[in-house]
Amino acid sequence: MKPCKLSSSNMDSGLEADLQCRSGTVCVAKCSSDRLESTAKRRLAANARERRRMQGLNTAFDRLRKVVPQWGQDKKLSKYETLQMALSYIMALTRILAEAERYSAEKDWISFHCEHFHQESCHAYMGQKVAAEADPYEPRLFSFHPDHY
DNA sequence: TAGGCCATCTGGTCCT
DNA sequence: AGGACCAGATGGCCTA
Numbered sequence: 001m002k003p004c005k006l007s008s009s010n011m012d013s014g015l016e017a018d019l020q021c022r023s024g025t026v027c028v029a030k031c032s033s034d035r036l037e038s039t040a041k042r043r044l045a046a047n048a049r050e051r052r053r054m055q056g057l058n059t060a061f062d063r064l065r066k067v068v069p070q071w072g073q074d075k076k077l078s079k080y081e082t083l084q085m086a087l088s089y090i091m092a093l094t095r096i097l098a099e100a101e102r103y104s105a106e107k108d109w110i111s112f113h114c115e116h117f118h119q120e121s122c123h124a125y126m127g128q129k130v131a132a133e134a135d136p137y138e139p140r141l142f143s144f145h146p147d148h149y
Numbered sequence: 150t151a152g153g154c155c156a157t158c159t160g161g162t163c164c165t
Numbered sequence: 166a167g168g169a170c171c172a173g174a175t176g177g178c179c180t181a
Contacts, residue, residue, distance in 0.1 A: 042167085043158090043159080045167095045168095046158090046159085046160095046167095046168085047157075047158060047159080049168070049169080050157080050158075050159090050169090050170090051156085051157070051158095053169075053170075054156070054157080055156095058155095058156090078153085078154065078155090079154085079155085080154095
């Protein structure tokens with residue numbers, strides 16, 4: 001948006017009818033006031049759009065806070081903490097998924113191994129696995145460790 | 150009271 | 166030209 005090229009003296013005079021552009025052509029009072037008015041209008045519209053945009057962003061943050069674990073947190077997570085927690089959460093879930101896949105493949109092999117070789121040690125191993133799976137959402141998996149920059 | 154967090158305004162840049 | 170997005174500035178609110 002280019003500013004209306006009015007001389008400062010004219011701007012200060014307050015006599016709108018006498019306003020002149022630097023080009024020398026007579027600038028009708030309406031010219032500057034309309035321009036200022038439309039500039040102000042567009043600025044206000046832009047402000048409103050920006051407010052709506054930020055509100056949308058905050059709504060998204062609230063939705064994210066609802067699905068992210070908040071172990072022992074009595075106050076809501078800040079935006080930065082929410083993003084960090086979401087990252088930890090996703091990584092933990094990914095790890096659980098990978099473990100589960102590996103376990104299902106491994107279990108077949110272990111069953112076979114137990115059937116044909118040393119059964120005692122296999123029972124101990126299987127028991128350990130089951131215990132570990134009993135509480136896959138153990139809080140420590142998603143503990144929030146903010147990075148310090 | 151200082152520091153953290155947030156909302157809002159604003160000007161700049163990019164895209165359609 | 167106008168909208169979306171972004172980053173900097175500013176002021177308010179809250180907490181230790």
